[in-house]
Amino acid sequence: MSDSxxxxxxxxxxxxxxxxxxxxxxxxxxxxxxxxxxxPSITELQQGDRPFVLxxxxxxxxxxxxxxxxxxxxxxxELIGEPLGLILPEAFRMSHQFGFSRFQSTEVSSILAHPLRxxxxxxxxxxxxxxxxxxxxxxxxxxxxxATLTPLPPGTPAxx
Amino acid sequence: MSDQPAPPADPVxxxxxxxxxxxxxxxxxxxxxxxIGDGLVITDGQGRVHWCNGSFEALLHQPRLLMLGxxxxxLLQANLDQEIRFDLLNLIRQPSGGGTFMxxxxxxxLLVLEVQWRTVTSEQPPPLIFSFRDVSDRVSLEExxxxxxxxxxxxxxxxQQVVTCPVTGLPNRRGLSQAIAAALQRLDHQQGWLALLxxxxxxxxxxxxxFGHRVGxxxxxxxxxxxxxxxxxxxVLARLGGDEFVLLCTELDEPRRATRIAERLRDAxxxxxxxxxxxxxxxxxxxxxxxxxxxxxxxxxxxQLLHDADLAMYTAxxxxxxxxxxxxxxxxxxxxxxxQVRTCLQQALRLRRLELYFQPVVRLLTAEVVAYEAxxxxxxxxxxxxxxxxxxxxxxxxxxxxxxxxxVLETGLxxxxxxxxxxxxLSLALNFSTRQFAxxxxxxxxxxxxxxxxxxxxxxSIEITETALLDQxxxxxxxxxxxxxxxxxxxxxxxxxxxxxxTWLAELPIDGLKxxxxxxxxxxxxxRRQALISAILRLAVDLELEVIAEGIEHCDQLAALxxxxxxxxxxxxxxxxxxxxxxxxxxxxxxxxxx
Numbered sequence: 001m002s003d004s005x006x007x008x009x010x011x012x013x014x015x016x017x018x019x020x021x022x023x024x025x026x027x028x029x030x031x032x033x034x035x036x037x038x039x040p041s042i043t044e045l046q047q048g049d050r051p052f053v054l055x056x057x058x059x060x061x062x063x064x065x066x067x068x069x070x071x072x073x074x075x076x077x078e079l080i081g082e083p084l085g086l087i088l089p090e091a092f093r094m095s096h097q098f099g100f101s102r103f104q105s106t107e108v109s110s111i112l113a114h115p116l117r118x119x120x121x122x123x124x125x126x127x128x129x130x131x132x133x134x135x136x137x138x139x140x141x142x143x144x145x146x147a148t149l150t151p152l153p154p155g156t157p158a159x160x
Numbered sequence: 161m162s163d164q165p166a167p168p169a170d171p172v173x174x175x176x177x178x179x180x181x182x183x184x185x186x187x188x189x190x191x192x193x194x195x196i197g198d199g200l201v202i203t204d205g206q207g208r209v210h211w212c213n214g215s216f217e218a219l220l221h222q223p224r225l226l227m228l229g230x231x232x233x234x235l236l237q238a239n240l241d242q243e244i245r246f247d248l249l250n251l252i253r254q255p256s257g258g259g260t261f262m263x264x265x266x267x268x269x270l271l272v273l274e275v276q277w278r279t280v281t282s283e284q285p286p287p288l289i290f291s292f293r294d295v296s297d298r299v300s301l302e303e304x305x306x307x308x309x310x311x312x313x314x315x316x317x318x319x320q321q322v323v324t325c326p327v328t329g330l331p332n333r334r335g336l337s338q339a340i341a342a343a344l345q346r347l348d349h350q351q352g353w354l355a356l357l358x359x360x361x362x363x364x365x366x367x368x369x370x371f372g373h374r375v376g377x378x379x380x381x382x383x384x385x386x387x388x389x390x391x392x393x394x395x396v397l398a399r400l401g402g403d404e405f406v407l408l409c410t411e412l413d414e415p416r417r418a419t420r421i422a423e424r425l426r427d428a429x430x431x432x433x434x435x436x437x438x439x440x441x442x443x444x445x446x447x448x449x450x451x452x453x454x455x456x457x458x459x460x461x462x463x464q465l466l467h468d469a470d471l472a473m474y475t476a477x478x479x480x481x482x483x484x485x486x487x488x489x490x491x492x493x494x495x496x497x498x499x500q501v502r503t504c505l506q507q508a509l510r511l512r513r514l515e516l517y518f519q520p521v522v523r524l525l526t527a528e529v530v531a532y533e534a535x536x537x538x539x540x541x542x543x544x545x546x547x548x549x550x551x552x553x554x555x556x557x558x559x560x561x562x563x564x565x566x567x568v569l570e571t572g573l574x575x576x577x578x579x580x581x582x583x584x585x586l587s588l589a590l591n592f593s594t595r596q597f598a599x600x601x602x603x604x605x606x607x608x609x610x611x612x613x614x615x616x617x618x619x620x621s622i623e624i625t626e627t628a629l630l631d632q633x634x635x636x637x638x639x640x641x642x643x644x645x646x647x648x649x650x651x652x653x654x655x656x657x658x659x660x661x662x663t664w665l666a667e668l669p670i671d672g673l674k675x676x677x678x679x680x681x682x683x684x685x686x687x688r689r690q691a692l693i694s695a696i697l698r699l700a701v702d703l704e705l706e707v708i709a710e711g712i713e714h715c716d717q718l719a720a721l722x723x724x725x726x727x728x729x730x731x732x733x734x735x736x737x738x739x740x741x742x743x744x745x746x747x748x749x750x751x752x753x754x755x
Binding site: 057058059089090091092093094095097098100101102104105106111116118119 | 210
C-alpha cells in the first residue's frame with residue numbers, strides 16, 4: 001500500500017493512509033499479504049479505543065482490536081479467518097454478501113465512508129446497535145475492508 | 161510432455177478462486193435482479209426481509225437497509241395506503257409451497273399488484289421469495305373483484321381438502337371428525353368405550369401476548385410432542401385450532417381408563433418449558449384443563465361427543481381445583497341454566513328494564529333510615545328471582561357485566577331522584593363487581609352519571625369486595641382514589657369472607673366496611689365471632705372507618721351489636737328490600753324495630 005499510486009487507492013476513502021514503515025506491532029495472525037496495508041491509520045485504528053475489524057478481499061476477518069473484543073465479546077480466535085457476516089444479524093447477511101460481491105465487481109458502493117447505524121451481533125448472541133464507518137483499500141491482493149464501530153446507547157433504534 | 165503428475169493445487173488458493181468466482185456470479189446476479197421492473201423480496205421462514213431489489217425499494221419508497229429484518233407484511237401495510245391486507249403467517253403455513261394473488265395497493269391513482277410467492281423447500285424453516293408486479297394497466301376493478309372471488313373460492317376448496325394442522329402436523333378438526341366417525345362405526349361390532357379428551361391450554365393467550373406468536377407456536381408443537389408420548393397405540397391426537405387439542409381413545413375396557421389417560425396427559429404437559437427463541441431465562445409452566453366425553457355405542461355423533469367434551473373442559477377450566485372433568489347430565493343442566501340466565505339478562509338489558517330493590521340501612525339505636533342499598537334481582541323465565549352469585553357469575557363470563565353495571569347505576573340514580581333521596585340527606589349504595597373495576601374509566605363513568613342526575617357524590621356509596629382489590633390492585637386503587645377525590649364513599653362489602661387482613665385494612669382506599677351476614681348470623685352463638693366483630697369495630701374507630709353490620713335478623717343480634725358500639729346495620733329485622741311503586745314511593749312500609 002505504501003508504494004501504491006493515488007489512482008489505485010479507493011476513491012471513496014476520505015482518510016487515505018500515509019506511507020509508513022511496517023508496523024512491528026501488527027496482529028501476528030494477519031496474513032502476510034496484509035502487512036502492506038498496516039499503515040499508520042490502520043495501526044492507529046487497531047490500537048485505538050474504538051472497536052475496529054479488518055476483512056480481506058474474500059470477506060474473511062483478518063484482525064480485530066482489543067476494543068472490539070472488549071465491547072462485542074469476540075475473541076480473535078473466534079473470528080479471524082471467519083466470514084465478516086458472523087458479526088451481522090442473520091437478516092443482514094444475504095444483503096451483505098450481495099453488496100460485498102457487487103462492490104468487488106463494480107467498485108461502486110453506497111455504504112462506504114459514511115456512518116451507518118446497524119445492529120452488531122456479539123459473541124453471546126446479544127445485538128448492540130452501533131455506528132459503522134467502513135472504508136476500503138485496494139492492494140496488490142485485491143480489496144481489503146476496515147470498519148470502525150461505535151456502540152450506541154441501549155434503546156437506540158437500528159434504523160435512524 | 162513430462163510423465164511427472166502435476167503437483168496438487170493449494171486448497172487455500174483453490175478456495176480463494178472459488179469464492180472470487182462465486183462473488184462475480186453473485187454480483188452479476190444482483191445487477192440482473194436490479195434491472196428488472198418487478199419488486200423482488202426474499203424473507204426468512206417468519207416473513208422477515210433478508211433481501212430485496214431496487215424495484216421493491218422504489219415501490220415502498222424505503223431504502224433496503226431500513227427494511228432488513230422487518231416483517232414483510234408490516235412493511236407493506238405501513239407503506240401501501242393500508243390496502244394490502246394479507247395474512248403472511250397464514251401464507252407461510254400453507255402446504256402448497258407457492259401461489260399468486262392480486263392486491264389493490266392504492267386506489268387513487270390505481271395501483272394493482274400481482275403478488276407471486278413460493279417457498280424454498282430445501283431449507284427449514286423454508287425462506288420465501290416474493291415478486292410484486294404492477295398490473296394496474298391490465299386489470300379493471302371489476303376483473304379484480306372477479307379474480308379475487310375466484311381465488312377465495314379456490315382457497316376454500318383447498319382448505320376443505322386439508323386434514324392436518326400446519327403448525328403441529330396433527331389431524332385438524334376435519335381429520336378428527338373423520339377419525340371419530342370411523343371409530344363410532346367400529347363400536348357397533350367392538351367391545352369397550354370410546355372417549356374424547358378435550359384439552360385446552362390455560363392462559364395460552366398470555367403466552368402469545370407476552371412472548372409473541374412464534375413462542376406460542378413453539379409451545380403448541382412442544383405440547384403436541386409431549387402428548388403424543390403418552391398415547392396408546394390407536395389413539396388419535398388432533399389439534400382443533402388455537403390451544404385446543406382433542407384425544408380420541410378407543411377400546412377402553414372401562415370409563416375410568418379415560419381419566420387415567422387424562423391424568424398422564426396433564427402430568428406430561430405440566431413439565432416446565434423453556435422456549436428456544438424469545439427472551440432469556442423464561443420458563444413457562446403449561447397447564448391444561450381436560451373434559452372427557454364417553455360413549456359405548458354408535459348412537460352418538462362426532463359433533464355431540466365433541467360438544468359434550470368441550471362443556472366438560474369448560475367446567476374444568478372454571479373450577480379452581482379440578483383439571484379433569486367427565487361430562488355428565490348435571491354439566492349439561494348447568495349450561496342450560498346459564499343460557500337461561502344469560503337470556504334473561506340480555507332481555508333486561510335490551511328493554512333497559514331492571515327490577516331494583518332498596519334495602520334500608522338504619523341507625524341501630526333509633527332505626528332511623530340513613531341510606532338505601534340498591535339490589536338487582538333479575539327473574540328467570542318462571543318469574544323466580546335469580547340469586548346474585550349466579551347472575552353475577554353469568555354476567556361476568558358472558559361479558560354483560562359492564563352493561564349491566566351501567567344500567568344498575570342509571571336505574572338506581574333515577575330511583576334516588578324519584579324518591580328525593582338527596583333532599584332528605586339519604587345515601588344510595590351501589591354494588592360493583594370485580595370485573596367492572598378491571599377496566600379503567602369506571603370512576604369517570606360514575607362521576608359523569610352522578611353529575612347527569614345531579615346526585616351529590618358524598619351521598620353515593622360504592623360497594624366492592626376484597627377480590628376487586630386483590631385481582632387488579634393497582635388499577636382498582638387508581639379508580640377508587642379518583643372516586644374518593646370526587647367525594648364518593650367507598651365501602652368494602654362482605655368483610656370477613658375474603659382475605660380480611662386487619663393490617664391490609666389500614667392501607668385500603670376505603671371509607672367503611674360492611675361486616676358479612678355470616679358473622680352476624682353466628683355471633684350470638686359463637687363467642688369467638690362476637691369477639692372478632694368487637695375487635696373489628698374497635699379497629700374501625702381507630703382507622704376512622706364506618707361499619708355497617710349486614711344480615712341483622714334477630715333482636716339478640718341487634719342488642720349485641722348495639723352493646724359493641726356498632727352504629728349502622730341492615731337486615732330483615734328492620735326491613736326486607738323494598739320495591740319502587742308506580743307512585744314513586746317505596747311499596748312496603750318500614751316496620752318499626754320490634755326490640
